[in-house]
Structures are given as C-alpha cells and as structure tokens.
Amino acid sequence: MTRLTETDIIDVVDYLKKLDDELKTACNASFKNIVMRASGIDETSFKSLKTSVVPITSGLGIIGGFSHAVCEILKYIGADAYVCDSTDVDGIYNSIKEGHCFFSADDNRFTAYNPLNGRISDNGDATGRGFAAALELAANGIKDKTVLVAGAGPVGISAAKYLHKAGAEIILFDIDKEKLQNSEYRTCTSLGDEKYSYVIEATTSSKVITEKNLTDTAVVSAPGMPLGLEKKLAQRLKSEGRLIHNPLELGTAVMYTDLLLKQEF
Ligand SMILES: NC(=O)c1ccc[n+]([C@@H]2O[C@H](COP(=O)([O-])OP(=O)(O)OC[C@H]3O[C@@H](n4cnc5c(N)ncnc54)[C@H](O)[C@@H]3O)[C@@H](O)[C@H]2O)c1
Incomplete structure (x- = not known):
C-alpha cells in the first residue's frame, strides 16, 4: 500500500459531501448505499456502533490528520466514532475493554475489528x-x-x-x-x-x-x-x-460496514 500524505486527506469533512454528490451522479447511488452493497448488508443490518480510531506511532509515525479523517468518514457513514486519547497497544486495549470497535493503521496495514462479533476487516480488501x-x-x-x-x-x-x-x-x-x-x-x-x-x-x-x-x-x-x-x-x-476516485473514504467506510456482518465475508 502507498503511504498517504497529509495533503491527500485534507478537508475531509467538506470533501465527503462533495464526494457523495459525485457518486450519486456517477453511480446513481449514495456513498452509504455503495458501501453497504460492497459489504453485502442492507439498511436493516446497519447499526451505529461506538468505534475508536487508535493512532499508531510506530514505523514512520502518525500521518497528520489521518485519525481525524478516518473518524469523520466513520461518523459520516453513521458510526458513533471518536479518536482514542491513548495510542498504540494501550489504545487498542482500552477500545476492546470497552467493547468498542477500533480502526488502526501502521505503514503496512490498515485494519478494523469488532470485539462484539469477532469481525475483522482489512483496508485493501474493503477498498x-x-x-x-x-x-x-x-x-x-x-x-x-x-x-x-x-x-x-x-x-x-x-x-x-x-x-x-x-x-x-x-x-x-x-x-x-x-x-x-x-x-x-x-x-x-x-x-x-x-x-x-x-x-x-x-x-x-x-x-x-x-x-x-x-x-x-x-x-x-x-x-x-x-x-x-x-x-x-x-x-x-x-x-x-x-x-x-478518492484516497480513503470508500475503503474506510466499507471496513465499518464489514464489521456489522454476523459472519466472516
Ligand atoms: N483509494 C483508497 O482508498 C486506497 C486504499 C488502499 C490502497 N489504495 C491504493 O490502491 C493501489 C493498490 O493497492 P495494493 O495494496 O493492491 O498495491 P500493491 O502494490 O500490492 O499492488 C499494485 C500492483 O500494481 C502493479 N503495477 C504497478 N505499476 C503498474 C503499471 N504501470 N501497470 C500495470 N501494473 C502496475 C504492481 O506490479 C502491483 O502488482 C495503491 O496505489 C494503493 O495505495 C487506495
């Protein structure tokens, strides 16, 4: 995977609304509908789950704005998302202990996990x-x-x-x-x-x-x-x-809807 830069993910809040309009024109479907289709779920299976984004400091370190951008994408799709105060393993531990889903990325992998049903999602596959x-x-x-x-x-x-x-x-x-x-x-x-x-x-x-x-x-x-x-x-x-074309939004949102599935994809 190519490491994103801060300029790839700037202005995510404004961009999401614009992207949704672009997708409606190109695909005749909303951002949320495309994402749910990609995971194979419908509106009745959609849930707003408490979801943390855990910043990871290892390797080349935190990409400025990345956790915030992921959090905004998750909120846009309907998750009850927040950026975790603690980083790395401590953040992951706290999220799982609270029974919250978490999203985290290092230089090689961007993954999400739902401790309530054991579902895991990988950004490459979801994208x-x-x-x-x-x-x-x-x-x-x-x-x-x-x-x-x-x-x-x-x-x-x-x-x-x-x-x-x-x-x-x-x-x-x-x-x-x-x-x-x-x-x-x-x-x-x-x-x-x-x-x-x-x-x-x-x-x-x-x-x-x-x-x-x-x-x-x-x-x-x-x-x-x-x-x-x-x-x-x-x-x-x-x-x-x-x-x-978008650098992060569709793939991240599909990871969330993947977590709502009852069984492995
Ligand atoms: N937009 C998003 O949300 C999002 C999310 C994840 C990954 N990505 C991007 O998607 C792309 C693919 O990701 P990946 O993890 O599968 O990457 P990868 O590096 O594992 O695979 C890329 C493939 O493209 C091939 N390739 C490179 N240049 C080529 C060319 N000129 N002609 C034909 N083939 C060529 C490579 O040989 C390689 O097999 C990357 O650019 C990655 O950064 C985007």
Whole structure:
C-alpha cells in the first residue's frame, strides 16, 4: 500500500459531501448505499456502533490528520466514532475493554475489528470491493460485461473477485508477470490498443490507462494512489461523471460496514 500524505486527506469533512454528490451522479447511488452493497448488508443490518480510531506511532509515525479523517468518514457513514486519547497497544486495549470497535493503521496495514462479533476487516480488501461495487452500480449491472482490472495487488484482486462473482468477465493486467501466475482470470502484461468500457485502476503508477484504452463511454473506478490516468483525461472523465476516485473514504467506510456482518465475508 502507498503511504498517504497529509495533503491527500485534507478537508475531509467538506470533501465527503462533495464526494457523495459525485457518486450519486456517477453511480446513481449514495456513498452509504455503495458501501453497504460492497459489504453485502442492507439498511436493516446497519447499526451505529461506538468505534475508536487508535493512532499508531510506530514505523514512520502518525500521518497528520489521518485519525481525524478516518473518524469523520466513520461518523459520516453513521458510526458513533471518536479518536482514542491513548495510542498504540494501550489504545487498542482500552477500545476492546470497552467493547468498542477500533480502526488502526501502521505503514503496512490498515485494519478494523469488532470485539462484539469477532469481525475483522482489512483496508485493501474493503477498498477493492468498494470501488468494484461503485463500478457495478455505474455500469447499471456488470453481468456479462468485460472489466479491465489494472494492478494485481490486494486491492485489484479483491475488486476482481467481487466483479467476477457479480458475473463480469475479468481481464487482469499487471506489469509484473509473477503477479499473474496461477490467475483464474484472463491476464495481460501490456494494454496495447485494446479499448475497455469498464476499468478498475488499482496500480501504484501514474499514466497507466490512456485515452486509447477507453471507449467513448468508459467508466473508470480508481483506488490507485497516485491516480493512474493522465491529468487531462482524469479531469474530463470526472467532469462527465465517469471517474470514481478518492484516497480513503470508500475503503474506510466499507471496513465499518464489514464489521456489522454476523459472519466472516
Ligand atoms: N483509494 C483508497 O482508498 C486506497 C486504499 C488502499 C490502497 N489504495 C491504493 O490502491 C493501489 C493498490 O493497492 P495494493 O495494496 O493492491 O498495491 P500493491 O502494490 O500490492 O499492488 C499494485 C500492483 O500494481 C502493479 N503495477 C504497478 N505499476 C503498474 C503499471 N504501470 N501497470 C500495470 N501494473 C502496475 C504492481 O506490479 C502491483 O502488482 C495503491 O496505489 C494503493 O495505495 C487506495
């Protein structure tokens, strides 16, 4: 996973409302509806649980604004969230002792846990499902449609699994041949001039998807950081409601709704 910077997550409160409006245009669904779909729950299973965000100081340390941003995303989706006063293992201990869910991230993993039902959620997996559910809704159903999934890391693979289960044909693209070994999907190591109407961009590189790879009505759902599209192309797709991209919000909110499930996903 790419480590976020303070500038990636600035102004989260203002941004969430704007993002919700953008998603309504692109996907015909609200932020909350996309998130619940990604976890496989409906409104009747939704609960507002006491949830702490535990700052972690180890490794490269705290990213300024990160815990606050996660807390605001959780509140926006309907959790009773707060940033824990204590950090690291002490914060985790206090949260579990109180019976509260907790969210915490170090340099390598961002995870959430619900001590009331033992559910755990990982941000890579949740993010893949969140962006896949958004693409499915934007496509008005994905069954029998072809989706290019760029990036065969945890995020791309999770998106591919979700979309395959929903009936899509997956083409998995990665520059690293080893990542594609033993894949259950059709694979490629270069894009050539092939055009796609539905794309998940889950790489760590910029300028991965170019104009020549997209049909005139293509929709791109892109968790990738940095965004793997040229700036001009991204601006045009966004203005036309055909680009879904946010650095933290969808994935974090899906982690919360994952915690509401009774059984392992
Ligand atoms: N938006 C969010 O909420 C959110 C959350 C989690 C992760 N992310 C981002 O999603 C992306 C994927 O995360 P991950 O954990 O799966 O990363 P990863 O590093 O495990 O996997 C990325 C894959 O992309 C491939 N790749 C890199 N450059 C490529 C290129 N030019 N063409 C084709 N393939 C290329 C790599 O070989 C690798 O297999 C990262 O950018 C990560 O920061 C975003």
